[in-house]
Amino acid sequence: xxxxxxxxxxxxxxxxxxxxxxxxxxxxxxxxxxxxxxxxxxxxxxxxxxxxxxxxxxxxxxxxxxxxxxxxxxxxxxxxxxxxxxxxxxxxxxxxxxxxxxxxxxxxxxxxxxxxxxxxxxxxxxxxxxxxxxxxxxxxxxxxxxxxxxxxxxxxxxxxxxxxxxxxxxxxxxxxxxxxxxxxxxxxxxxxxxxxxxxxxxxxxxxxxxxxxxxxxxxxxxxxxxxxxxxxxxxxxxxxxxxxxxxxxxxxxxxxxxxxxxxxxxxxxxxxxxxxxxxxxxxxxxxxxxxxxxxxxxxxxxxxxxxxxxxxxxxxxxxxxxxxxxxxxxxxxxxxxxxxxxxxxxxxxxxxxxxxxxxxxxxxxx
Ligand SMILES: C[S@@+](CC[C@H](N)C(=O)[O-])C[C@H]1O[C@@H](n2cnc3c(N)ncnc32)[C@H](O)[C@@H]1O
Numbered sequence: 001x002x003x004x005x006x007x008x009x010x011x012x013x014x015x016x017x018x019x020x021x022x023x024x025x026x027x028x029x030x031x032x033x034x035x036x037x038x039x040x041x042x043x044x045x046x047x048x049x050x051x052x053x054x055x056x057x058x059x060x061x062x063x064x065x066x067x068x069x070x071x072x073x074x075x076x077x078x079x080x081x082x083x084x085x086x087x088x089x090x091x092x093x094x095x096x097x098x099x100x101x102x103x104x105x106x107x108x109x110x111x112x113x114x115x116x117x118x119x120x121x122x123x124x125x126x127x128x129x130x131x132x133x134x135x136x137x138x139x140x141x142x143x144x145x146x147x148x149x150x151x152x153x154x155x156x157x158x159x160x161x162x163x164x165x166x167x168x169x170x171x172x173x174x175x176x177x178x179x180x181x182x183x184x185x186x187x188x189x190x191x192x193x194x195x196x197x198x199x200x201x202x203x204x205x206x207x208x209x210x211x212x213x214x215x216x217x218x219x220x221x222x223x224x225x226x227x228x229x230x231x232x233x234x235x236x237x238x239x240x241x242x243x244x245x246x247x248x249x250x251x252x253x254x255x256x257x258x259x260x261x262x263x264x265x266x267x268x269x270x271x272x273x274x275x276x277x278x279x280x281x282x283x284x285x286x287x288x289x290x291x292x293x294x295x296x297x298x299x300x301x302x303x304x305x306x307x308x309x310x311x312x313x314x315x316x317x318x319x320x321x322x323x324x325x326x327x328x329x330x331x332x333x334x335x336x337x338x339x340x341x342x343x344x345x346x347x348x349x350x351x352x353x354x355x356x357x358x359x360x361x362x363x364x365x366x
Contacts, residue, residue, distance in 0.1 A: 008132075008366055011035075011076065013066060013084035013111060017044040019349035020083035020135070021053070022327070023358040031056055032077040035063040040340040041347075047335040066110045073117035078129040080366065084111055085137040085349055090146045091153050103157060111136070112157055119161060132194055133365050134158070135357065136186040137349055140169050143184055154186070163188035166199040170357075172350035174204030174212070174222040177325045178229060178283040181350055185357060189365045199364055202356045211356060227300075228279030230322035234305065240316060248313040249302065250295060255311045258296055276301050276312050287315075287323055292342035298323075317341035325351035 007028035012021050015036040025031065031053040036042050042064070046057055056062045063071060091102040103109040111134075121128035136154075143151050151167075158165050165188045172181040187199045204212040204222040212218050232240070241247050250258075261273035274296035275285045284298045291297060291314075299312035317338050321328035324345050328334070334341045 007362070008080040009078065010081040010083055011079045011114075013082065013114075014086050014107070015045055016041050016085065016348050017344045018049055019324070019326075019351050019354055020085070020137075020358075021045075021049055022332075022351050023349075023354035024081065024083065025052055026355055027358040027362050029081060029358070032079055033061040033063065035066045037065050040336050041344055044334065044336055044340075044344055048332055066107070066114075073114045074121055076114060076117070078118070080129065080132045081361065082111065082115065082131050082134045084135075086111060088138050088142050088145055088150065091150060093149075102153065108154060108157075112161065115161055130190055130193060132190050133361055134163065134186070134188040135354075135361065136188075137354075138184050138186075140182040140184055143167075143169070158188045162190055162192060164191050164194075164196070164199075166201070168201045170201070170203065170353055172325075172353055173225075173283045174218045175325070175350060175352040175356060176205050176223045176225060177323060177350050177352055178225045178227045178281070179285075179287065179323050179350065180283045181286045183349070183353070185353075187357070187361065187365075194365050196365060200360065202360050205352070205356060211360070225282070226279060227277045227281040227284055230319050231279055231300065232316055232319060234308075237316060240318075248316055249309045249311055250299065250314060252311065254294060258294070258299075274299055284323065287320060287342075287346045289343045289346040291315075291320070291346045292339040315342075317345070320345040324348050325353075325355075327351075 009032045010024045010029040012018065012031055012034040015021065015034045021031055021034070034045065034056055036045055046062065050057055061077060086107045089106040091106060093102070101109070103112060115131050115134065118128060119130050122130050145151065155165050165186060167184055167186040169182050169184050172179045189196060189199070200213055202211045202213065203215045204218040206212055206221045207223050212221050237248070258274040265273045276299040277284050278301045287298060295314035298315055300315065301312050302308040303310060315323065317334055318328050320342055321332065321334065326332045326345070336344070
């Protein structure tokens with residue numbers, strides 16, 4: 001899609017490797033500013049988005065640290081939608097006392113200040129646009145973080161800025177990717193411009209690609225998928241192992257350790273030490289940024305596969321990409337080491353979830 005056909009502008013904060021970027025771009029958004037601090041995530045981001053959004057890499061709008069004192073938020077290009085999968089941090093309780101900003105020192109504070117700079121800028125100069133929609137993402141537990149105070153405070157801050165707020169926990173497994181990943185999505189819209197009372201969240205996608213709006217129906221209607229849909233076939237896997245001179249099968253030592261810990265955990269009654277899946281499993285557990293360490297959260301069984309060791313293997317980074325819905329079989333590429341790639345996909349959003357939300361934002365709020 002050419003930039004001049006874009007329907008709205010967005011900024012991509014805590015951009016990681018660009019899950020939001022793909023989703024917004026696919027829905028007609030044009031990225032005007034991105035920010036990511038991690039050297040390796042920046043590498044993946046630039047590698048993949050240089051063609052899609054060349055300008056931000058040429059005009060200094062691929063920021064490194066959003067807390068950088070030299071970055072004047074007034075100079076961030078105008079935008080319509082703000083995207084941010086921001087790290088979750090507690091706010092200071094001292095903030096409850098009058099006149100003290102309890103979000104200060106957290107990364108949410110920076111989101112708020114960016115939005116505020118635009119709203120205040122607009123008061124002085126009407127040509128500066130007010131951000132219409134904010135799309136924030138966080139872990140499921142965010143809602144109960146610090147006894148619910150963090151979430152409550154964020155809602156208050158957004159409300160004070162002039163936004164209506166709606167939030168729901170969505171699961172990737174209802175959006176066509178075989179992963180049990182629950183994340184909270186917060187959608188906020190500027191009430192004086194977007195005259196909408198409620199945002200109808202998409203709860204999943206059915207076999208025909210239609211959006212499921214009824215939460216109760218999502219298990220029954222969501223697209224039927226299994227772990228087999230993201231796995232490389234045996235020939236592909238072996239060809240990659242051969243090419244890269246490595247194996248994804250875990251070592252005997254690691255396997256022994258996983259099994260030993262499973263027994264210990266079972267004796268203590270606190271669940272499993274590792275989780276394994278095969279192609280018929282409906283979904284895997286959540287891939288996390290720690291996946292590179294020992295892969296214990298998602299191991300792929302190889303028991304009855306001819307010519308393969310009798311131990312499980314880790315996901316190939318390409319499979320991790322598919323598990324997060326990245327277009328790795330068409331244009332998206334991984335320019336970093338396996339360990340960095342696991343970390344990046346584990347930290348990321350599931351692209352089909354965000355693409356679906358982005359489409360609803362476009363239809364309902366823009
Ligand atoms: C949970 S991840 C978000 C991943 C992203 N949504 C994606 O699709 O890949 C949070 C990201 O925030 C980045 N980050 C943390 N502090 C930052 C800062 N001060 N400035 C810019 N990025 C930061 C981290 O490096 C990490 O990649």
